Amino acid sequence: MRRGAAGRDGGSAGGPREQVFSFWIPMTYCEEDFFKEYLKMMANIIVLNALICISLVFWIVSMTASTYYGTLRPISPWRWLFSILIPLTIATQGFKKKSLDHSGALGGLVVGFILTVANYSFFTSLFVFFVTSSKLTKWKKDIKKQIDSEYKEGGQRNWLQVLCNGGVPTELAILYMIENGPGEIPIDFSKQYTASWMCLSLLGALACSAGDTWASEIGSVMSKSKPRLITTWEKVPVGTNGAITFVGLLSSLLGGMVVGIAYFITQLIFVTDLEVSAPQWPIIVFGAAAGLLGSIVDSYLGATMQYSGFDQNIGMVVNHQTKDSKHISGKPILDNNAVNLFSSIIIALVFPEGLGRSFNLADWCNLGQACCTDLRTQGRV
Structure with missing residues (x-):
């Protein structure tokens, strides 16, 4: 039983599996790469949501200004989003x-x-x-x-x-x-x-x-x-x-x-x-x-x-x-x-x-x- 456990943990049957510490979670190199990709994806999602919120805020401001002044045309939220997202990406x-x-x-x-x-x-x-x-x-x-x-x-x-x-x-x-x-x-x-x-x-x-x-x-x-x-x-x-x-x-x-x-x-x-x-x-x-x-x-x-x-x-x-x-x-x-x-x-x-x-x-x-x-x-x- 001990040999089997040793084989699973790091013996010749499964090969050596080095562990690293990423932040506070011990994980293998493969798991760390996956974790980094996951964090990157979540960061992109957060940035996209933030840009959507910013574009909506700009749209609300333009609508308010258009209503107040009467002569200004409001800018659509899609235009605001495009104007922020594309230049940021470039x-x-x-x-x-x-x-x-x-x-x-x-x-x-x-x-x-x-x-x-x-x-x-x-x-x-x-x-x-x-x-x-x-x-x-x-x-x-x-x-x-x-x-x-x-x-x-x-x-x-x-x-x-x-x-x-x-x-x-x-x-x-x-x-x-x-x-x-x-x-x-x-x-x-x-x-x-x-x-x-x-x-x-x-x-x-x-x-x-x-x-x-x-x-x-x-x-x-x-x-x-x-x-x-x-x-x-x-x-x-x-x-x-x-x-x-x-x-x-x-x-x-x-x-x-x-x-x-x-x-x-x-x-x-x-x-x-x-x-x-x-x-x-x-x-x-x-x-x-x-x-x-x-x-x-x-x-x-x-x-x-x-x-x-x-x-x-x-x-x-x-x-x-x-x-x-x-x-x-x-x-x-x-x-x-x-x-x-x-x-x-x-x-x-x-x-x-x-x-x-x-x-x-x-x-x-x-x-x-x-x-x-x-x-x-x-x-x-």
Whole structure:
């Protein structure tokens, strides 16, 4: 009987079963793994219930404000829940994959929440920008480590980088909600000028950031030709602020276009009165143009107001002056974050007034098509 008991407890019949102490409960390693998974599942359930409660509280507040003021539209509890849950999930995944650090994840959560509540088209544009930028940052990272003196594994963007890339869209989203209230609208300058201007301004800021990121991450490793400084057109080392290549410019155009496509598709899904509004396809053209010109503005600011020098010891371009660095271009006025911020501000302010008229041009195109159709039916063409 004693041998049998010994065999069950730890003898050769059952093999050794080591016990560990997890919290206050003695258990095997297998049981501990199960216990950890159980705790993780319960934590997720608790977080989800908390988010549902928070979204209901926000909904009650919006209903109360709507009843009190009379002119405000209440926000549905599902919109509140989506606006909290999805940005939280994305920020958590970004932190786990080292695309964001602690402060960056918190800042991204705030930016994502505000943009999602305001307009789902804002959210999808931000989402596409963040995902593509994070993927491209990790793409060919071994090469980038050799040419970028400030390269970080995965990107690890902090709150300041999130603010400089997402601060302008966040402010515009808040102004949009004050002007129009939360919800999706067709971009139509003839009917809703101010709200349409804000939508294009926000899209331009995100497309500008996407274009600059795509140009930096793709152009630096894919271009076969040496980059040229945008101000003097001289050949400079890879990594110089303000240097451009054809591959980089093309990448910036594609980056802005992808953000514009995301906005356009969301418009098709969620906007209900598109048939009586201006055509929305110029959004894609606008995004591409904002990405390209935003990258050019960023390069010009970087070439003139951001220091670039070649450090002989490490064999790389540096953004700050050292005793072993040889000056290439720019003055130490702005850093990279400030350049990104000013670029997005310039595009957000200037672009909607200029290219925003393309929506009116689209109306002229439709009018021309209608005239041609009438002429054909009359046998004149």
